[in-house]
Amino acid sequence: DTEVTQTPKHLVMGMTNKKSLKCEQHMGHRAMYWYKQKAKKPPELMFVYSYEKLSINESVPSRFSPECPNSSLLNLHLHALQPEDSALYLCASSQEGQGFYEQYFGPGTRLTVT
């Protein structure tokens, strides 16, 4: 089983809203990732959690706040977003953060900020 699940599938929010994206994996992976993908562009890394600790923050604005409540769950809290934040948000996991391990991606959440 190499499944990573993400909810919701679609999200429309206003610039003053607060919302959260959720990601779950049950593969026993110890590293989890958030990526952002704009149309016709490759995924860009936002955050890496390794053993439930934030290991990488790619200079992401503070209106995006990640959280890793346990080794299977990863959240992305959204607040005061801008229309240019509209994108596909992808979650991924891998067995370990360091080493030669492939990452498995979820289906993504399509976010639209109005």
Added chain:
Amino acid sequence: DQQVKQNSPSLSVQEGRISILNCDYTNSMFDYFLWYKKYPAEGPTFLISISSIKDKNEDGRFTVFLNKSAKHLSLHIVPSQPGDSAVYFCAASDAGGTSYGKLTFGQGTILTVHP
């Protein structure tokens, strides 16, 4: 600075023939390379990977070749099938370092396999 480049935005191939997708990289610290396939409105699907200690890795119809001196890798799909039509991303990481699995992706190549 684009560290991973896929110079062909698109590739069209007849069913049953070979598809060859190319990828170049500039960062000599990269030591792990992966190929992903992506359909619209879905997340990328892992296809195959190769570490820098190898020059070839094969999995069914998919073979990845790595030429470290040229900083070039390619994905061969033989035989190509219409269901292979998708966007293919090459990705690289400094797996032996402290990158915590950070993947750097190329821009993608749209593969179309015609029946």
